[in-house]
Amino acid sequence: MQWQDEIKAAQSRIAGHVVETPILRSNAFGRDITLKLEQMQHTGSFKTRGAVNTLLASDVPEAGVVAASGGNHGAAVAYAARQLGHRARIFVPEMAGPAKIGLIKRTGADLTVVPGEYANALELAQREAEESGAMQIHAYDAPLTVAGQGTVMLEWEEQGLDADTVLIAVGGGGLIGGALAWLAGRRKVVAVEPMTSCALHEALTAGTAVDVPVSGIAANALGARRIGEICFDLASVNGVDSVLVSDSAIIDAQQALWQAHRQLVEPAGATALAALMSGAYTPAKGERVAVLVCGGNIAPEPVIALR
């Protein structure tokens, strides 16, 4: 796989359909760092990049697309489908929560909320795809998805990224896979996972992808039962530092992002910063650190109303 070419092609494809997300330099978190605010992306997470790239690079059938999702991927597929004129059917588990379910509903996609966990939603999505002929879009373990997410890092470098090390939260590995693919070892990548959902960490320990239990406050975004094969291969080839953070460290980072810069993000969006703030990752002296803020779909949604 010529990842550099794939990611450049993805960037050309999705231009005009995605937000070039801003960069923030901050000294509010204990040291001078750079953050990329990817939660400002359409639908509130990086997932829109992979979804748009997949739809534009594929021969989408008349029956449209199908996706199973903890929430953010489903919203991204629904959004991309609507923008590009395709039908979308999305399956989410109840744990997606009302904020993400509401977000998907607003796109006008055909939405099914499935009792139980993500695996149940995935099963229904697969059956739906087989029966209807619709194209299923995997949330993270597909080359077009990974290439789309890789555009975050390409874009960041074009914006002048000045860092030795990039901290990235990991669920199924689509985002960090794209980053590893683009960077190809040119910068250090730190994979940050919740202690209670750490499919990459366990895979690196075991030497192969393994099933892990998932729970905790970031589970509806980072709670992949098994790391994607694409991500695992890229991590094995390029190398990655793996660190874990507690739910309380994630909440501390969410609160710090709000108090310092009025950025309100979901737990997954604050997970990479949590590694720095909690000391789970301690940079060397002089090491220039960048943090990717990946999602903003917090629950409950904030109240905006008359006093």
Place this chain on the structure above:
Amino acid sequence: MQWQDEIKAAQSRIAGHVVETPILRSNAFGRDITLKLEQMQHTGSFKTRGAVNTLLASDVPEAGVVAASGGNHGAAVAYAARQLGHRARIFVPEMAGPAKIGLIKRTGADLTVVPGEYANALELAQREAEESGAMQIHAYDAPLTVAGQGTVMLEWEEQGLDADTVLIAVGGGGLIGGALAWLAGRRKVVAVEPMTSCALHEALTAGTAVDVPVSGIAANALGARRIGEICFDLASVNGVDSVLVSDSAIIDAQQALWQAHRQLVEPAGATALAALMSGAYTPAKGERVAVLVCGGNIAPEPVIALR
């Protein structure tokens, strides 16, 4: 007054003490626009620029500084004083609300919440300044304050501002005064005020600054009883378009900022965008428009917690 020099001097002075706030290009609000996200500034509003500039350019007495404020200016003065090692005493009216009061408390400033309206807080602040010898910092009608706020526009131009027209919310006129002073007629400036707090609009109509009633959802940030003389003079010399928006248009803009880009801002922070979205300001064909998002201290503060 050599405003260009004053604003350049302010920028040099406050560098390292303020956030270089990010730029966002968006087509989510009905047309392609550029936004400056100044609510990411320390203490959640542009006010920190003027406060830091004033403290650094002044011989601050041992007794420290005093400020009366609807909330944002008080938080900025408290923050600047703490950063620079001065004592601060802040007077806010009850209408500042618990979110802004909490924000000021967290800086460690000596805070007095005054029953009634802003004028009562101002009276107490003046008395305190006279009795203690502390330096009073006006929220908007002082040259160092206006020069500090003017650095927003200087910084924006250095970031490559590509716009014919800039929309800015107006309260007492410190921010737009700084913008008018820096731009000196080089770009069109649109002053956006709530219908229920429109001191600049009424002054432009009357040909002189006049007292106006203030109310509505943005009143604790934009509810100046009378426009500052500095702003009024700059508006008279450089020219300004004046438009008004309703509270419901402001709420619509707040909701749009959250839904499109996960930016949660206070009513004042969405007021400039409200003019564009509501049609209160309608750009000409091809006119390139920029919107300044000026404050993020929404009440109630968002909930960040375990599920």
